Amino acid sequence: MSQQLPLPFGLDPEYTFERFLTGPNSEAMMLLKAAAQGSSPMPLFLHGPSGSGKTHLLQACCMAAGAHGQLAMSLPLKMIRDQGPKAIEGLENFDCLCLDDLDRVTGESEWEEALFLLFNALKDRGAQLVIAARTPPGQLTFVLEDLRSRLASGPIVALKPLSEPESIQALIGHAGALGLDMSEPVAQYLVRRVHRDLGSLLHSLDQLDRASMAAARKLTIPFIRSIIDPDS
8 A cells, every 4th residue: 555644634632531421431441542552452343323422532542542652543534535545545554543434435345445455454564443433344334245354353342322320420520620510410400401422511511611710600500501501
């Protein structure tokens, strides 16, 4: 494959392991931390619905890998699909490669052939490969069955949504890390007012952090209601 490296996609500094609401996903967290250190089985396949934290975890893995001195990249395939498979030439040069949105390119023979070559090149180098899709490889449509078998040859981990009690305790913990005093009734109110997926919860918490600092107000239910639902 070509030695040309593509332009990197920026990482969101908020997408760290520390900011992930782990809940029932401790296995995924353990394997991803191992991948960031170059010691996870290869490949690691994550799957889950939109909002389950796939993108967050892939970017966190790349940032942690970089901190360990590895050349790492997280690439959303949905953003380069229209460029064709030449867009991934050179990715075998990375030590830790995270490919998001695999389901956006499966079923297309040219893409699959390029991914097959990429997988083999990474495997030969002993590099780490982390893949994310909405469904596991057995439920994706593949043209190349050899690609499916290779992508399914390592750990396959389903990301599970947080339960309401887990979301509440996680919010309280993350609020505390931001210096916010959040009571359990307040956290329960917030969880029931916004989507319980990771992105929505963290976005709401950041929004409340800024608002409470600006207004010098504590996090009470009336204050939260005025921020997230001002017309109620």
